[in-house]
Amino acid sequence: MSRLALGLPLALALVTALVAPNRAAAQDGLADWSEPTNPESSERFALELRVGPYTPDTGDAAFDAVFGGSSLLFAAEFDVVPFRIRDVLTLGVGVGIGFSSYSGVANAPDGTPTSEKTSLSIVPMNVMAVLRVVALPRLLRIPLLLTGKIGADFVYWSSSTGDAQEGEGISPGLRWAVQAALELDFFEPRAARALDDEWGINHSFLFFEIYGSSAGGSSLPVGSPLAWSAGLGFNF
């Protein structure tokens, strides 16, 4: 967990450093980086691709004993943004899906390890309201987006041992998230404009998100009260 927890923010910082242009280029584009790059290209959707460590809070010691901790959770989210207050905020609906898998050693009934593997796979699916504050970059020219999300989480889980499935189910729950994102347009305004002209992508951003899920109910608790992820997003 600790290595992952340190590694991804560092990787994020590295990517940010790599995409940063020279000073002259930044100054060239400083005057207009936060303006709508193409008045004809409206922003209706957002796509986020993210990865981060995830450990389901199963409420038992067996998870750590068998699987040894966290694993990476890969996820994607697609937002539709039908409502907006121009240059202030947007309100939309997002649907997301992810995947993570955990593997460990199965024991014999007497507790001795066998050579058979036991695994747990989870597929979190969620639908959330997404409120994104765009006033900082649009009005104050600070390339920071703040986003809040809340909605329903449905996590499909499946556990198997050897070649046999041990159990499966869907754990529902509440999901929330808070996100801070750095708009990349600031670093390469011309490239951002070209991206809009050619692909209709208005803005791209790197983000860091903290989220939680109470997925469980009467099924296996596979939510986590607090987790984080980082990734790349696009508005188009």
Added chain:
Amino acid sequence: MLSLVPTMPRHVVSQALAVLSGTFVLLAFAGVGQAQLTVTVNQVQGRDVGDRPLTAPILFNATDCDDKELELTIGAIPVGTTVLDFWRGTGCDQVEPRTSTVTSACTYLFSLTSFMTPASQLWNDEIKVSDLGGCTVGADNTAVDVYILAATMMRTPEVITSSFKFSTRFDLVAPAPPTGLSAGSGSTAVPVTWTRSSGIINGYRVYVGTDATSSEGGACGGGGLVAGALPPAGARLAVTTSASGGSADLNLVELGLEVGESVSVGVTARDEALNDGVLSEIVCVTRVETCGYLCQRGGDVSTCSAAPGTPRAAGGLGVALLSAALLLLARARRSRGAR
């Protein structure tokens, strides 16, 4: 002279050329200037050996020496060819037509002759593998070259019209068995691991004995498998692996084992000539009950398991979410279009 050539009958020209070239009865296979025959080898009595141009040596194993025949297809035979001479040898680089008295280091095998039938329709023939001289007991990687000479017997000495040479290799020695065989334990699939054999190996074969469901309590009787011997006829081939394989998963459910029952397991190596080696040491594999995550968790979550249709239900949820997104997307596009 030049003005006569166009009016000269074609057979006169070809005969004149034949007489000229007939002075060179020895054919050096290296660097020969003639157009080559095209030869493909199809099968050794049922065993496919490539059916391809012979750019690599054909491998023969011990069973191929049991009077098997090498099926050849020969093409691009020059017009006028009346005989195909077959020779074999190791390291000889010159052969001569059968009727020549020149001593050769190569061994003459046989000839095919044709006088009335076009050669291209006649010569799809076979060579007995045992005639190639590599079937010596214990031969290991013995190389034997095969030479085919196309010639015309209308003249003395014969005129070589084309040729072909290909290589064979006889590997009659079976590979050593893998060592260090060990097996894990499990309820459904058990890994079997070994140390790979030396030499050029094609793959490994995991055999289980006939004691698969007869012994209970973790005991094995060998089930007919004996270390250092070939697998018996009744042994079951459970898994085959590639040459790089040093392990395989043995599916105990497919073997019909109940929890507590055992089976004997041994592994053989197969070399690139498809010689099968003898069995490694024999190990005993027992199907045991295992406790996975949900079992170790101790809770009764499995009762919360969805019905068998749940994966579809989960997929349906995903489809529903995606559909909702697409619906909103379409609506947004419509509203934008309306503006």
